[in-house]
Amino acid sequence: MTAPVTPLSPAGLAYVSAPIRAKVSSDDRILAITTIIIVGALVLGVALPLYALLAKGFQSADGQFIGLANYRTYFSTPALFDSIGNSVVVTLITTLIAVPLAFLFAYGLTRTCIPGKSLFKGIALIPILMPSLLPAISLVYLFGTQGLAKGLLIGESIYGPVGIVLGELFYVFPHALTILLIALSTSDARLYEAAESLGASKTRIFFTVTLPAARYGLISAFFIVFTLVITDFGVPKVIGGKYNVLATDVYKQVIGRHDFEMGAVVSMILLAPAVLAFFADRIAERRQSAALSARAVPYEPRPKRGRDAFFLVFCGLIGLAILSVLAVAAYASWIKLWPYNLTFTNYHYQFDLRDGGGWASYRNSLVMSAWTAVIGTAIVFVGAYLVEKSRAFRTGRALLQFLAMMPMAVPGLVLGLAFVFFFNAPNNPLNGLYHTMAILVINTIVHFYTVAHLTAVTALKQLDAEFESVSASLKVPVYKTFWRVSVPVCMPAALDISMYLFVNAMTTVSAVVFLYAPHTALASVAVLNMDDSGELASAAAMGMMIVYTSAAVRVLHMLLTRGVLARASAWRKR
Amino acid sequence: MTAAEGQKGATRAPYLSIRGLTKLFGKFTALRDLSLDVHEGDFVCFLGPSGCGKTTLLRAIAGLDIQTAGTVVQAGRDISALPPAERDFGIVFQSYALFPNLTVRKNVAYGLDSRRGNRAETARRVNELLNLVGLTDHDNKYPAQLSGGQQQRVALARALATSPGMLLLDEPLSALDAKVRVHLRREIKALQEKLGVTTIMVTHDQEEALTMADQIVVMNQGVIEQVGTPEDIYGHPATPFIADFVGSMNFLEGVSAEDGSVRVGPVAFAAGGMLPPGAAVRVCIRPEDVTVRGVSAGETNAFAVRVGAIEFLGSFWRVTLKSEGDSFELKADFSTNLVRDLDLRVGARIVVAVPPERILVFAGDRTKP
């Protein structure tokens, strides 16, 4: 039975004599103030920098508003304008190769009976632990002028589109795989049983059941890969040669020519596909979750010789390729001179002998990543709590949610440049932050905010919606219940978030490359700079330092999570 | 007569007094101009179909979702606009909302003063409560290690720990299976009587309301239809909606006659009510009020029927009776030994009667309740 809908006519509401104005509780006041603080921080960290970037594109070098003049220059200079075409070409090629490969790999891991699935998955995720510069460096070792396997390229140079596509494939593979694994593992076994009982052939089942079910995963993977590639800067920087793409153009305009205005214009052009992909992905995701019924039964593959053999070989080859890239970088970093003198040396790890920041840059990276993980997790978690659990200050919470989603649509290079324009402005009272460790931490937290935020929201959604009501009825302040209940119960998610932030802070180059000062140089930037100055082996060595560290943090995360879960096993249901 | 005036003990000052309460969700009116008094120490049930606004009313009383308009006065204090933390109540939700990472003991102690000087007093109070709900042996377990019924009792102990002036329960038993539910009904009621705490429980289960409540508040579509004791509500439902919603009921369409009786088909029923002759009426008869033993033709309200169907329902039989000429059907509940003694079978012809004071007559219309 439903209650009647009363029209909001004055007569209909005659009985609403004196509307109640609810007294604001101290809990609500605390929550509202916290919301304002975090919204304020995100406005300073995302909205205003992006505005500064947008404005810069319409200014002349001395800060005068000149309308679209910079854009006119851009589109009438073929040297600049051609990069759009170049970027789109390599990005499309990479995407069209990476997504099918990742799909087959994910299919092998979810729908066949090949042995060693978790090993394959572990190997496939290795590239997440490296800066995107590293696979490019390995490719230089393999296919460069002194490369071992140079012959395989039949005369093509690795320096250019071929190298970019190959390097990006390694970089994006784990990201595409993660999405497609989720898409494929959530398919409903009942559909397969139904199709089989109707006598549908294997091929027919693949095209009528498997593909449609993974459709949104595929779309999502397509857009994510497209954005990652078109905005990536590490791979084309190392291996792009004279082949200009948008990402390297931003860098060249700003670092090479000090043409900040043109840098801003290229950034805006780079922002466009990222924003587009962001919205397309959101839509796809909404469809996907709607298509999933709660009663779905997980699919259990049955052994089948030919198919299993094919996927074993396929996954083996991909795994081998990834391991080779890692091994080449590791090996080259420990020997005298690839490929001529193979004697062992730690010479390339003596970073203090080289440009780029030395060991200090590695220590800076550790410090920066640790701060990012700790402060970032705290802010993200509190922000997600406000969005999900607070009932105070509705407008503020909506704004918070919006600002939390924004960084996902902003490529690192664009965000970095936006920070330069905003924080380096002489009239900004915050410009004391410029060239400090703090700005690197702030920038990195913002850069990776969205995924962390979504993880925290998902975890908080699983808590009983009435914890806060019970707590209020017992007159326990909301911050106490947050600390005693919400935080401990969500500890595994908090660990996931801090690991995610730490590893990304270690490996990221794109945003921080505009923001470091000589005394705050970072390991990933050192890789870039040593590669620039021809110290390829040392660049590989520093890249490997990042890999070792990220891997160690992953192991630590695993142990911590296990510890937390063991301690919580008494109260955690299954 | 408004709902607020119709309660027993209207001379006592009510403990909780609600006046003109309205709650809007956008353009949707969830509660409409609702008034209600609850007396100290009473066990009150809000009963009504799903979506009628029971939870909304409870949350307004708790301050969790403050009403759009209207006042709530508790123990002489106007709490209409106060946040939950400034009100005086304990609450148990359908989900219990127990803190999963805290032991039973810590859950119960959650609202108690945890400052250093009060540790001993807190421990004493927690022990007292655990004893009260019979969970002394489980104090170091986590909620996930308890059965549903035990979790429910922890939630109850936690809500009572601070000795609130009022206990609010939102469908506290609906997540439990039938046996446990019946058992806990009695336990909660006994506990409430022992502590004397004014209690409001939301339920859509009429049996729960009838067995537990001192006062039942029947709600429908955002308004209160009737307030009364379980006997009142069952025996003298104020509206056809309540007559239908609480217990089972035969609805017969008839016409009032000159002599104050009502005619349904060939049968003239003597009934209590006074209606203008010739009006369409709806006659309500409970299945258990149909009598057979010692009834002879010609007696008041006696009429001949034919047995149309017999259904065995465990402790009794539900028999469908058809009047002469099949002009109406009547469900009747007969005891097992009655059915055996009379050897009732489908097609049997018997004479039944309904005592005049057990017949309810409402102004009729053609639409069913």
Ligand SMILES: Nc1ncnc2c1ncn2[C@@H]1O[C@H](COP(=O)(O)OP(=O)(O)OP(=O)(O)O)[C@@H](O)[C@H]1O
């Ligand atoms: N936050 C809300 N926003 C909009 N409508 C709401 C909201 N909460 C409740 N309602 C509506 O108000 C009406 C009353 O809801 P309420 O939860 O009080 O019902 P109920 O009597 O407790 O029902 P049930 O037995 O199903 O719990 C329903 O029609 C519901 O859809």
Ligand SMILES: [Mg+2]
């Ligand atoms: Mg309800």
